[in-house]
Amino acid sequence: MTVLPPPTIELRNISKQFGTVRALDAVSARFQSGRVHALLGENGAGKSTLVKCLLGYYRADAGETIVDGRRVAISHPAEAHALGLGMVYQHFTLVPQMTVAENFVLGRGKIPLVVKWKDEQDQLRSFMAGMPFRLDPQRKVSTLAAGEKQKLEILKQLYLGRRFLVLDEPTSVLTPAEADEVLGEMRNLANASKLTVVLITHKFREVEQFAQDVTVLRGGKLAGSVDQKDASKETLATMMFGGGTAEKSRVAKPAAVADGVPYLKIHELIADGDRGTPVLNGVSIDVRPGEIVGVAGVSGNGQKELVEVLAGQRATTSGSILVDRQAFSGTRSEIKRAGVALISEEPLANSAVRTLSVMENLALRQFDEKPLSLAKFFLNRSRLAPFARDLIQRYKVRASSPFVRLDTLSGGNVQRVVLARELSRDVKLLIVQNPCFGLDASAATNIRQQIVDARDRGAAVLLVSEDLDEILEISDRILVLSEGTVSFETSRANAEVYEIGRHMAGAHAA
Amino acid sequence: MLDLRSQEWLEPFLLSVGALIVALLLFGAFMMLQGIPPLELYSALYIGSFGTRISIENSLTLAAPILLAALCTLIAARVGLLVMGGEGAIVLGGLGAVLVGVALPLSSPLLGSLLCLLAGALFGGLWIAMAGGLKRVRGVNETISTLLLNYIAIAILNHLISGPIRDFSQTLKAQSWSIPSYFMMPNIPGWSVHWGILIGILVCVLLHVLLRHTTFGFSMDVVGGNNRAAQMAGLPITSIVVISCFLGGAAAGLAGAIEVVAVHGAASESLVVGFGYTGILVAFLARQKPLAVIFFALLMGGIAASGGLLQRRFDVPYAATAVLQGMIFLCVLASSALSGRILPERKSK
Numbered sequence: 001m002t003v004l005p006p007p008t009i010e011l012r013n014i015s016k017q018f019g020t021v022r023a024l025d026a027v028s029a030r031f032q033s034g035r036v037h038a039l040l041g042e043n044g045a046g047k048s049t050l051v052k053c054l055l056g057y058y059r060a061d062a063g064e065t066i067v068d069g070r071r072v073a074i075s076h077p078a079e080a081h082a083l084g085l086g087m088v089y090q091h092f093t094l095v096p097q098m099t100v101a102e103n104f105v106l107g108r109g110k111i112p113l114v115v116k117w118k119d120e121q122d123q124l125r126s127f128m129a130g131m132p133f134r135l136d137p138q139r140k141v142s143t144l145a146a147g148e149k150q151k152l153e154i155l156k157q158l159y160l161g162r163r164f165l166v167l168d169e170p171t172s173v174l175t176p177a178e179a180d181e182v183l184g185e186m187r188n189l190a191n192a193s194k195l196t197v198v199l200i201t202h203k204f205r206e207v208e209q210f211a212q213d214v215t216v217l218r219g220g221k222l223a224g225s226v227d228q229k230d231a232s233k234e235t236l237a238t239m240m241f242g243g244g245t246a247e248k249s250r251v252a253k254p255a256a257v258a259d260g261v262p263y264l265k266i267h268e269l270i271a272d273g274d275r276g277t278p279v280l281n282g283v284s285i286d287v288r289p290g291e292i293v294g295v296a297g298v299s300g301n302g303q304k305e306l307v308e309v310l311a312g313q314r315a316t317t318s319g320s321i322l323v324d325r326q327a328f329s330g331t332r333s334e335i336k337r338a339g340v341a342l343i344s345e346e347p348l349a350n351s352a353v354r355t356l357s358v359m360e361n362l363a364l365r366q367f368d369e370k371p372l373s374l375a376k377f378f379l380n381r382s383r384l385a386p387f388a389r390d391l392i393q394r395y396k397v398r399a400s401s402p403f404v405r406l407d408t409l410s411g412g413n414v415q416r417v418v419l420a421r422e423l424s425r426d427v428k429l430l431i432v433q434n435p436c437f438g439l440d441a442s443a444a445t446n447i448r449q450q451i452v453d454a455r456d457r458g459a460a461v462l463l464v465s466e467d468l469d470e471i472l473e474i475s476d477r478i479l480v481l482s483e484g485t486v487s488f489e490t491s492r493a494n495a496e497v498y499e500i501g502r503h504m505a506g507a508h509a510a
Numbered sequence: 511m512l513d514l515r516s517q518e519w520l521e522p523f524l525l526s527v528g529a530l531i532v533a534l535l536l537f538g539a540f541m542m543l544q545g546i547p548p549l550e551l552y553s554a555l556y557i558g559s560f561g562t563r564i565s566i567e568n569s570l571t572l573a574a575p576i577l578l579a580a581l582c583t584l585i586a587a588r589v590g591l592l593v594m595g596g597e598g599a600i601v602l603g604g605l606g607a608v609l610v611g612v613a614l615p616l617s618s619p620l621l622g623s624l625l626c627l628l629a630g631a632l633f634g635g636l637w638i639a640m641a642g643g644l645k646r647v648r649g650v651n652e653t654i655s656t657l658l659l660n661y662i663a664i665a666i667l668n669h670l671i672s673g674p675i676r677d678f679s680q681t682l683k684a685q686s687w688s689i690p691s692y693f694m695m696p697n698i699p700g701w702s703v704h705w706g707i708l709i710g711i712l713v714c715v716l717l718h719v720l721l722r723h724t725t726f727g728f729s730m731d732v733v734g735g736n737n738r739a740a741q742m743a744g745l746p747i748t749s750i751v752v753i754s755c756f757l758g759g760a761a762a763g764l765a766g767a768i769e770v771v772a773v774h775g776a777a778s779e780s781l782v783v784g785f786g787y788t789g790i791l792v793a794f795l796a797r798q799k800p801l802a803v804i805f806f807a808l809l810m811g812g813i814a815a816s817g818g819l820l821q822r823r824f825d826v827p828y829a830a831t832a833v834l835q836g837m838i839f840l841c842v843l844a845s846s847a848l849s850g851r852i853l854p855e856r857k858s859k
Contacts, residue, residue, distance in 0.1 A: 311742045332744030342742055351742050353735035364732065364743050368725040379725050 006163040006196040007068050007084060008033040014053055014063035016046075023049045026063070027222045029215045031164070034193040036186060038211035038228070039200045040240055043299050043466040044437075045217040047200045051166045055080040055087055086162030088153045089170045094141045100152060100407035101137035107156045127159055132192075133185050147178030154186070158195070166198045171206065183210040200238075202298050202503040204233055216240050219469075237501035241468050261325065262286035263460035264429050271309050278317065281304045281484035285462070289428070292451065292461040294475025296468055298504050302484040303464045307433040310462075311342050311350070323429055332368075339428030341454075343435050347418045352406055359388035359402035362421050395420035412443050423450055430454050430461045435468060448474050468500065480504055513603070522797040525848060526806070529841035530795075536841070537834045546824050554823050558816025565790030567703045571773075573811025575600065578765035579789025580796065580803045581717060582638060585758035586652070587798050588721065589751050590734035595641060595656030596762040597786025599634035603763025604631030604781040605667060606769040611689030612802040616803030622693035627767045634763015634835040637663065652755075664782055682736060685778035695772040703732075704772035706765075710807070713761060717800040720757075730754055742753030762786065784832075788814070791839050810835070835859055 009031045016024040021212045031037045039047045053060040056074040060339055062340065070168055074080050094103050105111060105120055121137060128134040133151055135144070150170055157165055167186070171179035187210050189195040199211060207214055207228060214231055216223040225237040264287040273279030280302045287293045297303055308314035310321070312330025323327045323338040334340075344350040352361050359366075363384055368376050368471040372383050388402035397416045399409055406414060415435070422430075432451055436444035452474055455461050464481075465471050471478055478495055480488040480503040490496070490504035538548035559569050579596035586593035610629035614623050641659060644650040668684075670676075675686045697704050721727035733740045733750050740747050766781055774780050792810055796802035817831040824830075 254593050311738075312744060313738050313741045330741070330744055331746070335744045344742070349736075350738050353732055353739050355735045356731060360728070360731070363728075364739065373725050377724055377726070379723050379728050381723060 006035045006190075008196065009054070009068075009085075009164060010066040011050070011054060012064045012066065013052060014060045014065075016049055016053055016058060016060050017020060023220050024053070024060070025220045027217065027220070028063075029222070029225065030213075031196055031198055032213060033196050034190050035212045036190045036197040036199060036210055037213045037215065038207040039140070039198055039215050039217065040202060040236065041223075041468075042240060042468060045240075046220040046418075047208065047217055048168060049220075050217065051087065051168070051198065051200065055166065057087055064128075070443075081160070081162070084161060084163040085166075086149070086157040086160065087166040087168065088157060088170055092149050092153060093340070094149060094152060096140075096142040099137065099146075100135050100139050100141060102151065103141055104137070104156060104159055107160060112334065124159075128155075129209070131158065132188050145178070147174050147182055150174060150178070150182050151185070154182070158189075161494055163194070163197045164198075166200065168200045169202075170199070171203070175176060179206070180209070186210070195374070201504060204236060204502070207231075207236065217243065233502060234498055237498040237505075241497045241501040245288060248299035248360060260288055262322075263289045263324060264462060265320075265322040265325075267320045267322070269306075269309065269321065270317040270319060271305055271314055271319075271417050273305055277482050280316075281338070282319070283481070283484065283486055285479060285486060287429070287460040287462050289458050289460050290455060291476040292455050292474055294471035294478045295462065295464040295481050296471045296478060296500055296504055297466070297481035298506075301482050303433070303466070303481055306481070307342075307464055311344065312432050313350070336369075339426050339459075340431070340432045341422035341425065341427040341429070341459075343415075343418055343422055343433065345434040345437050347414050348407060351418055352414065354405065354407035357403050357405060358397070358399045358406055358409065358417055359384045359404050361417055362388045362391050362402075365425060367420055391420040391424055396423070410494050415447070419450060423454060427454050427457070427459045430459045431464075432461065433464045434466055435463075436467065444470075468497070472497070482506055495496060519799075521849070522799075523802070524846045526795045526797065526802075526842065529807070529845040530838060532845075533834065533838040533841040536837050539823075540833065540837075541826075541830075544824075544826065546826070550819075551824070554819055555813070555816050558819030559812025565812075565819070567701060568815035569808065569812040570703045570707045572814045573807045573812075574704070574710045575769055575785040576767040576788045576792055576810050576814075577707070577710040577803060577807035578713065578768070579786045580792035580807055581713065581761035581789075581800065582634075582758040582786070583790045583793035584796065584798050584800065584803060585717070585754050585761070586638070586642070587793065588686070588727075588730045588734050589754045590676065591645065591751065591755065592653045593638060593641065593656045593746070593755065593758060594653055594790060595659050595759070595786070596765075596789040597782065598656070598660035599637050599759045599762035599782065600766035600769070600786050601660075601663040601667050601777075601781050602637045602759075603630035603634040603766030604770045604774075604777045605686075606630045606763065608689060608769035608777045611693050611771070612675075612687050613694065614693075617692070620693045622690070623695050623771055626693055626766075626771050627691060627764060630767020630770070631760040631764045634766060635758075635760035637763070638759025639752050639756035642752045645749075646751050660786065667777060667779075675777075677776065683778060685774075685776045688776040689770065691775070693771065694775060695768070703801050704768070706768040706772055709764070709768065711804055713764070714800045714804050715828045717757075717761075721800065726750070726753075744773050762789070765789075788835060791835060791842070794839070794842050 011029045013026040014024055015026050027050055041047045049058065052058045054065060056077045056079055059075055065074060081463055095106065101121060101124055104124055105115060124137050135148060135152055139458050141149065157447055170182060174182065183206060186197050190197050201207065211228050214228050215225045216236065218240060266283055266285040269280050269283040270278060271280040283306060285293065295303060305314055309316055323340065328338065342351065348354050363372055367379060372380055372387060374380055385402050392399055392402060395416050397420060398413050435447050451461060461473060463471060472495060476492050478490050478500060479486050480500060482503060538551060541551050542548055547566050558565050560566055567811055582596040582599055583593050606629040607626040611626045614622055614625060637659060641652050641655045644655055645652040671684045671686045674777060677685055677687045695704050723796045729745050729750050732743065732745060733747050737747065765785060770777060788810055792803060792806045795806040813831050813834055817828045820826055
C-alpha cells in the first residue's frame with residue numbers, strides 16, 4: 001500500500017516552560033523510520049509535553065523539528081496531521097453508541113451533508129483487507145472490548161493516512177493479554193515499514209518486548225537514548241529514577257524514633273474503582289507517630305482510591321482502617337478525635353469549595369468549634385474574618401481579602417489555603433497526596449518542609465506521591481503500591497532506587 | 511473602599527432586575543401586536559398590582575403562597591439539588607391541614623389553626639424529603655422525581671376529594687370536608703389580607719438566619735458547593751440533604767395549609783393553580799437568597815393580581831400574565847450567561 005517509508009522525525013533541543021515550571025529542557029530525540037521507539041519516564045517527566053510539542057498541541061519555546069530531513073514548524077495539530085503524524089490517546093475518543101463504520105467516518109473531520117454509506121462501507125472493507133487486524137464495521141463500539149477499542153483507535157489513525165503514530169500509555173486500560181496483542185500488531189506494522197511508532201510508557205516489560213529504541217526523560221531533561229538491546233533493566237531504572245541510593249535530603253532529617261503502636265493501621269483493604277472493578281486488592285499499611293511513610297507508585301495503581309477511602313470519599317468492600325486503635329470511617333467526630341488532616345491533589349475538586357470565600361474554606365474544619373461557633377449551632381460570622389486573616393498571614397496566602405471567592409486565587413495559593421486549614425490545627429495523622437503537583441520548586445520545598453515539621457511535632461504521615469524524588473527526599477519508610485497491593489517495602493536507609501523503580505514498573509507481575 | 515460583600519450581592523440583583531425589565535419590554539411588544547398600546551398596558555399592570563389598596567391586598571394575598579413555594583426550590587438548591595416539587599408539596603400541605611383540622615377534637619381557634627399549619631408543613635416536608643432520600647440512597651434524579659411527585663400528589667388529591675373525604679353537600683364542586691370555621695385564620699386587622707404574607711416573611715427571615723448564621727447553614731453551603739469536600743470534612747451529607755429537602759417541602763406545605771386555613775377552608779382543585787411553579791421562578795429570580803425572595807414574590811404576586819384587570823380592560827385572556835411570567839423566566843435564565851461579566855473582575859493578584 002504505502003510506497004514511501006514512514007517518516008523519520010528528529011527533535012532538537014526542545015524546551016517548554018509553563019509559568020515557572022520548566023517542563024522540557026533542551027530535549028532531543030530521533031524517531032527512526034519503521035521502528036518502535038519507547039519514550040520512558042516517570043509521571044511528570046515531560047513525555048506528554050514532548051509529543052504534544054511535536055504534534056502542534058503546544059508550541060515549544062525553543063528547538064526544532066525535522067521530518068525526513070526537512071525542518072518544519074508545526075503550530076497546529078492539523079499541520080501535524082497533514083504531515084501524517086497522529087496520536088492515540090490514553091482514553092478513548094470514540095462514540096460508544098455508534099458503529100465502527102460511523103466512528104471511522106466521524107474521525108475524518110470533514111463529513112459531507114449526505115453520507116454515501118455504501119461507498120464508505122466499500123472503502124472501509126478494502127482498507128481493512130490490507131490491515132493485519134480488523135473489526136466488523138457494523139458492530140456498535142459499546143460492544144467492543146477495551147483491546148478492540150484501542151485497535152479501532154489505531155485503525156482510525158491508519159485510515160486517515162497517518163504513518164507516524166504516538167501511543168500515549170495505550171495499555172493503561174488494557175489487560176496484559178490485550179496489551180501484548182495490540183503492541184505486537186504495532187510492532188508488525190513497523191516491521192512491515194508501514195508505520196513509525198512512538199510508545200509512551202512507564203512499563204519496562206513493554207519496552208523490553210516491543211520497543212527497538214528507548215529514550216528516557218527525567219524531570220524534563222533527556223536522561224539517555226539507547227538501543228533497547230543494549231539496555232538492561234538496571235540501566236533503564238537508573239536513567240528513569242536517578243542513580244544510587246536515596247539522596248540525603250536537603251530538608252529532612254530522618255525521624256528520631258518511630259516505633260510503638262501504629263497510629264494509622266490499614267488492614268487488608270479492598271475497594272472498587274470508578275468502573276466498579278476492584279482497584280485496591282488487600283492493602284495493608286502501618287504508620288507510626290513521628291514517621292513519614294511514602295507510598296510510591298505509577299498513577300493508576302490505586303493511589304487515588306486509597307486516599308479517597310481515607311478521605312471518606314469512597315466506599316470499601318472489606319478490610320479495616322484503625323486510627324488510634326479505633327475504627328475510622330471518616331465521620332466528623334472521628335476526624336476531630338483522632339486529629340486527622342488531609343492534603344489532597346487538585347484541592348478545588350477534592351477538598352475545597354470553589355464557590356465559597358477564602359475565609360469560609362479556611363473555616364471548613366473548625367466552623368463548628370469555638371470560637372467560630374456558639375454552642376455548636378450558631379456560626380459566629382464576625383469571628384470568621386479575623387480567624388482567616390491570621391491564617392492568610394501565617395501561611396502567606398496571596399488573597400486581596402478573606403471575602404473573595406476561592407477560585408479567584410491561583411493554584412499555588414489555593415494549595416496554601418488548604419495547607420493553612422489542615423496544618424494549623426493539632427495534627428496527629430496527616431494524609432498527603434501529590435502535594436506539590438504543578439507547583440514551582442520553591443513552593444514545593446516549602447510544602448515539603450511543612451510536612452516534615454508536622455512529623456517532627458509527632459504526627460504520623462502517610463505521603464502518597466507519584467514523584468519518587470519527593471518520596472525519597474522526605475520519607476522514613478517507603479512502600480510501593482502496584483496493582484492495588486503493597487508490593488515492596490524498604491527503610492529509607494536501605495532504599496535502592498533501582499529496586500523501587502523495578503517494583504513501580506510492575507516487576508512482581510513479570 | 512467598596513465592601514466586597516456588597517459587590518457580590520449587587521451583581522445578581524442587577525441581573526435579575528435587568529432580566530425583569532427586558533421581559534416587561536418584550537411583553538409590551540407582544541401586547542402591542544394585539545393592538546394594545548404599551549403605556550396603557552404598563553399603567554394597567556401597575557394599577558392592577560400595586561396602584562390601589564384593593565390591588566395591593568390582592569397582590570399580598572397571592573404573594574404569600576408564591577413566597578413559601580419559592581423556598582422549596584431555594585433551600586434544596588443550597589445543597590445542590592434542583593427541586594421542582596413545590597406544587598405537589600402545596601397539595602400535600604393542604605390535605606394535611608384538612609385532615610388534622612377535621613379530626614382535631616379541639617375548640618381553641620388559635621391552637622387549631624396552628625396545628626393545621628404544622629400538619630401541612632409536616633406533610634409537605636416529608637413529601638420532598640422522600641425525593642431527597644431517594645436521591646442520596648438510590649441516586650434518583652431529584653428534578654425528575656419531584657416533578658413526577660407533583661402529578662402523584664394531584665392524583666391523591668383528586669382521589670380523596672372525589673370519594674373518601676368528599677363533602678357531598680357541595681354539589682357544584684368536588685371538594686373535601688371543611689375544617690371547622692373557628693379554625694379559619696382571620697385577616698390582619700384593618701386589611702382584607704390574611705396573615706399568610708407575614709408568616710411567609712417571617713419564615714424567610716428565619717431561613718436567612720439559618721443559612722447565614724448557623725453551622726447547619728454553613729454545612730449546607732459546603733454540601734451544595736462541593737460534595738467531595740463535604741465528604742472529606744466528614745459532614746453527614748445524607749442527613750443534611752434530607753433535612754434541607756424536608757425544610758423546603760415544609761415551606762411549600764405551609765403554603766398549602768395557609769391556602770386551606772385562610773382562604774378555602776377545604777382541599778380542592780383550587781390548591782393546584784401553579785403557585786409551585788411560580789415559586790420556582792421566584793427562587794431563580796432571587797438567586798437562592800431568602801431575603802430577595804420576599805421582594806420577587808411580592809412582584810410576582812402583583813403580576814398575578816393584575817391579570818384580572820388586564821382581562822377586563824383589554825379583553826385578553828387571564829392567561830396573559832402567564833405569558834409575562836414565561837418571558838421573565840426565559841430572560842432570567844438567559845441573564846445567567848452574563849453572570850460574572852457585568853461588574854469588573856475581582857481577581858486577587
